Amino acid sequence: MALAAGLLLAPLAQAAVCEATSGAKPPMVVELYTSEGCSSCPPADLWLSTLNDQPGILPLAFHVNYWNHLGWQDRFATPATTQRQHQVRAVQKGKYVYTPQVVLNGQDHRGWRGETPATLLMAVQTNQASTPSLKLVREGRRVTAAVGAIGGASTLAGYWAVLQDGLVSQVTRGENAGETLTHDHVVSLYQPVSAWTASEPRRLQLDLPEGPQFDALRVAFVVTRPGLVQPVQGVVLQCPA
Numbered sequence: 478m479a480l481a482a483g484l485l486l487a488p489l490a491q492a493a494v495c496e497a498t499s500g501a502k503p504p505m506v507v508e509l510y511t512s513e514g515c516s517s518c519p520p521a522d523l524w525l526s527t528l529n530d531q532p533g534i535l536p537l538a539f540h541v542n543y544w545n546h547l548g549w550q551d552r553f554a555t556p557a558t559t560q561r562q563h564q565v566r567a568v569q570k571g572k573y574v575y576t577p578q579v580v581l582n583g584q585d586h587r588g589w590r591g592e593t594p595a596t597l598l599m600a601v602q603t604n605q606a607s608t609p610s611l612k613l614v615r616e617g618r619r620v621t622a623a624v625g626a627i628g629g630a631s632t633l634a635g636y637w638a639v640l641q642d643g644l645v646s647q648v649t650r651g652e653n654a655g656e657t658l659t660h661d662h663v664v665s666l667y668q669p670v671s672a673w674t675a676s677e678p679r680r681l682q683l684d685l686p687e688g689p690q691f692d693a694l695r696v697a698f699v700v701t702r703p704g705l706v707q708p709v710q711g712v713v714l715q716c717p718a
């Protein structure tokens with residue numbers, strides 16, 4: 478379902494177009510579940526920023542809202558990003574959700590502290606028997622994902638993530654009161670896509686809503702197994718200003 482009415486879109490005929498295509502090997506997807514209300518989360522946020530511009534790694538920061546009751550409202554937390562962590566817990570058969578949590582290619586990864594991009598890439602051996610091609614095209618406020626067909630899998634699913642970088646918060650209450658927090662790869666919009674038949678190509682569209690938080694120059698699409706947790710392909714589209 479489109480996130481904004483067509484009347485809100487910039488005229489597509491006049492908009493600049495940019496695109497990105499998947500490589501021969503799918504990226505490693507690193508999901509961080511974090512909160513500005515959690516005192517142990519800032520080191521994880523800083524660690525995720527060490528993955529900036531690293532080839533072969535797709536970092537995503539999902540802010541959750543269940544720390545908000547401690548007095549500080551995390552402005553980046555949404556019900557959708559929080560629900561994603563609960564979905565990950567259910568698929569992993571975990572007993573609880575927690576922060577900071579790092580999920581590496583769909584698996585809980587507690588050994589992230591001190592890891593470099595090089596050691597992180599060695600932490601998971603990718604074994605994809607069949608990986609779909611993926612191409613993202615942005616024209617104005619509309620982004621299109623073209624997912625190729627594959628054999629060996631009955632269905633695929635996926636999700637959109639609009640990303641923001643270089644965000645700064647002056648925290649005045651809660652466990653991080655008095656701290657200045659910085660964030661990269663913040664998922665300001667998360668939209669899952671229902672499963673489709675893997676043997677057929679799929680074309681999906683995202684219409685970005687109006688608002689400064691959605692004027693990001695980076696939009697990601699991650700192709701997953703049906704549970705939306707195990708990634709099989711991903712591309713980040715970074716358009717020039």
